[in-house]
Amino acid sequence: MRNRMKNNPSFPIKNILVSLIASFIVLNLFCVFYYNVPVHMDCEDGSTDYVWESNKYYIQMNEGIGYGKTNNEGYMDRDDYRGEKVNVLILGTSHLQGLSVPLNDNVSSLLQEMLQENVYNLAIAGHNLKVIISNLKDALEKYHPDTVVMETNNVSFTNNEIKTVLNEAVPQIASGNEGLVGLLQRSPFLRLAYSQFQSFIAEEREPKKDKDYAGEEKINELLKLIARICEPYECRTVIFYHPTTSLDHNGNIIVNTDERTGIWSRLCQENGILYLDMSEKYLKEYRNNMILPYGFINTEIGTGHLNRHGHRMIAEELFRILKEEN
Amino acid sequence: MSFISPEFIVFFILFLSAGSLIQKFSNRRVFRIFLLIADLVFYSYFDYRFSFLLLFLTVITYFCGLKATRKPFFCLGILIPLLLLGFFKYCNFFLKTIGFSALNIILPLGISFYSFEAVSYICDIHKNRIDAEKNFILFASYLCFFPNIISGPIVRANDLLHQFKEDRKISMKNIETGIQIMAIGYFKKMVIADRIAVFVNDVYAAPKAFSWLSVLLAVLSYSIQIYMDFSGYSDIAIGISKCLGFDLKKNFDLPYLSGSVTEFWRRWHISLSSWFRDYVYIPLGGNRKGRLKQYLNLLIVMGLSGIWHGADWTFLLWGLVNGLLMCLEKPFLSVSERFPARLRKLFTFFLITLTWIFFRAENFVQVKEIFIALFTFQQGIFQPYLWSFTGFLMSVLYLLLIKHPKNGKRLYDGYYLLQDLQTVKGLTLFFIFIGLLITLAYTASNPFVYFQF
Structure with missing residues (x-):
């Protein structure tokens, strides 16, 4: 039975404004418990392109369930930094940042437990190996770690990409904490709505053409640069690579290891850099425990960011190679 | 578009x-x-x-x-x-x-x-x-x-x-109603159906990888997914028409509350099932030429309905399985009335859910793998997919809201829970609903299931 509404409904502006404000408040309250990530702030010392708002509680339930509190410097490390000795410095991407897992379950927290040493997590979203290398000197200058660990999920760089790193021309990621954008970022609902909108209109990236990929010579130049930057600080250098995974129809894991990983392994050795490829570990864990390193209980399995198992696998492998080296 | x-x-x-x-x-x-x-x-x-x-x-x-x-x-x-x-x-x-x-x-x-x-x-x-x-x-x-x-x-x-x-x-009156019906449709599709589809697609793509519990959850989830996807689309179509001033009949009548497979097909995709009833089943003789002829007519109609959904043997088999279930239950319909309504509804939901396996699978190999996983208690990846439970809870909540509308709550066409957008309260609730749709929607591509038909 249909209910009748007024024949000529009117919508006073005052009603609309009051409703918009009330609903905005409620939606922000909802997002405080569903998706509330800190704002990007400027990084004064250049260790990373930006930092998060410091000492801020965060929660994220869009991909996995991640929660914690940023430290005094705005990084997702469970300990504040007050100038103490850093044994292992982690430079990485959104994977190692660990927004999708509880703070105590990310690589740096687990590795710290295993090593019983100070592991400091400088991994931050939006960074990749190019950005990491461009910030490497500043990070080492500030923290003087015994070991620096650099994460990458890609070992296929184009000639142009390596050229920008060698020429120190890697574009910086803006913090966006000023002006209207900075103000709007304070609203968890607007942050999430913007992220949803970007995802909705995003087009699939076309795969790079083969002819663009850098050869051995260029990769060697890049690794020599890393070695040159690290040398004055006398720190052990680790690069670890974690490929993506998927499942085939028969339920077997496919680890999408880049064919260039062999070149990276050999050249890293020649340049005195420890190289770790997670492919074998991923295969072994799946065969023994039916566990995948990516995907969550609210997303596609085997894809996306590192889940708790992925963080644990990487921490275990890093622990293994660091202990072997010692 | x-x-x-x-x-x-x-x-x-x-x-x-x-x-x-x-x-x-x-x-x-x-x-x-x-x-x-x-x-x-x-x-x-x-x-x-x-x-x-x-x-x-x-x-x-x-x-x-x-x-x-x-x-x-x-x-x-x-x-x-x-x-x-x-x-x-x-x-x-x-x-x-x-x-x-x-x-x-x-x-x-x-x-x-x-x-x-x-x-x-x-x-x-x-x-x-x-x-x-x-x-x-x-x-x-x-x-x-x-x-x-x-x-x-x-x-x-x-x-x-x-x-x-x-x-x-x-008119503003029609837009007030239509836009809310559209919003309900978008929510069902983009929040519930599309989120659940991620998990269902994972399991159906590699059934051998998952534990029997995960496969069972995927099979149950698909029942929710397809209902939300298709009824969501119908809601959007009905809402758009309403905005233009035209009234389309509802296409779903809470089908999972059916007490028999026959009743289910009176409540599911009403426009299609009534089309087959009026233009195929009745001209063939319907139930007017004896029990055996009625069964044959049912199998023909459901087989055609299956093949209408897709040019593949799995769709034909899905239709025939539904037809067979309708034939098998016919002699027992009056007897089944003695059982509690909830039990009958649960049993019907279980049967329909099993038939959806044929509908969703891309080929008979997948059908076989799904059934093997379920009935051999296969070990594998355990994926307690959160959105399956969330989708189910949202469905139950909506059902409770429409079954027990409070004073002032408007039920359009006996199904759509609408707000009075001329009040601050109604408008606020509507904006909150839209905001939740924006924040929770699955934003990667997931075409409507019935798009392919």
Whole structure:
């Protein structure tokens, strides 16, 4: 039975404004418990392109369930930094940042437990190996770690990409904490709505053409640069690579290891850099425990960011190679 | 353009604005022409070549309809849409079955729906249920009506044609109702169906990888997914039509509350099941020629319904399994009344859920793997997918809200829980609902399930 509404409904502006404000408040309250990530702030010392708002509680339930509190410097490390000795410095991407897992379950927290040493997590979203290398000197200058660990999920760089790193021309990621954008970022609902909108209109990236990929010579130049930057600080250098995974129809894991990983392994050795490829570990864990390193209980399995198992696998492998080296 | 694309939002806003101006300053005839042009623009957006086929069928059906009381034109009016449907949709299926390679045929979007509308129009004229529409623009507006042309509902001529002749307007009152129905549809599709689809797709793509519990959860989740996906689309179509001032009948009537498979098919995809009932089952004799003939008719109708959904053996088997269940339960329907209603509903839901395995699987190998996983308690990846539980809870919550509406709550068509947008409270709740839709929607691509039909 249909209910009748007024024949000529009117919508006073005052009603609309009051409703918009009330609903905005409620939606922000909802997002405080569903998706509330800190704002990007400027990084004064250049260790990373930006930092998060410091000492801020965060929660994220869009991909996995991640929660914690940023430290005094705005990084997702469970300990504040007050100038103490850093044994292992982690430079990485959104994977190692660990927004999708509880703070105590990310690589740096687990590795710290295993090593019983100070592991400091400088991994931050939006960074990749190019950005990491461009910030490497500043990070080492500030923290003087015994070991620096650099994460990458890609070992296929184009000639142009390596050229920008060698020429120190890697574009910086803006913090966006000023002006209207900075103000709007304070609203968890607007942050999430913007992220949803970007995802909705995003087009699939076309795969790079083969002819663009850098050869051995260029990769060697890049690794020599890393070695040159690290040398004055006398720190052990680790690069670890974690490929993506998927499942085939028969339920077997496919680890999408880049064919260039062999070149990276050999050249890293020649340049005195420890190289770790997670492919074998991923295969072994799946065969023994039916566990995948990516995907969550609210997303596609085997894809996306590192889940708790992925963080644990990487921490275990890093622990293994660091202990072997010692 | 899909209903969940930015292009459609722009198209719809422009259409409403221009349409209301035309209605205000011009006459009904001009608006009908404008509506027809908009229908063709909408349809052509997918592929302009499809619109030539649609126009061809519209012209043929219009002229056959004028003479459909006579047998030759009646036969022509039935055969041409069915032949077109058969060629575009089933030609490759038959060629592959007999061992030939497939032809390069693109399936025109919505052909399964508008060809059935054309057939029902001709049949209704032949049976003197309706008169032939002499105004070509009016008839074309009916067959090409953009809200339902791509994925239904299948609308009968006598339900819609007369509305085009009435003084129906794009008004704030209609938009107030229509936009809320659309929002409900978008929520069902983009939040519940699309989120659940991620998990269901994972499991069906690699059934051997998952534990039996995960497979069971995926099978149950698909029941929710397909209902939310398809009924969500119907809601959007109904809501869009309402904004334009037209009323489409509801296409789903809480089907998972059915106490038998027979009842389920009276509540699920009502426009299609009633089409098959009126134009296939009853002409075949229905239940008027004895029990055995009735069973045969049921199997034929459900088999055809299955194959309508997709040109594949799994769809045919799905239809036949449903037909078989309807036949098997017939002698026991009166006996089953003695059992508690909840038990009957739960059992029916369980049966329907199992039949969806045939519908969702891409081939018989997948069907086999799913059943093996379930009944051998297969070990594997355990994935307690959160959105399956969330989707189920949301469904139960909505059901409770509509079953027990509080004073002041409005139930449109016995199903849609609408707010009074002229009050601050109603408007606030509506904006919150839209905000939740924006924040929770799955934003990667997931086309409507019935798009492919």
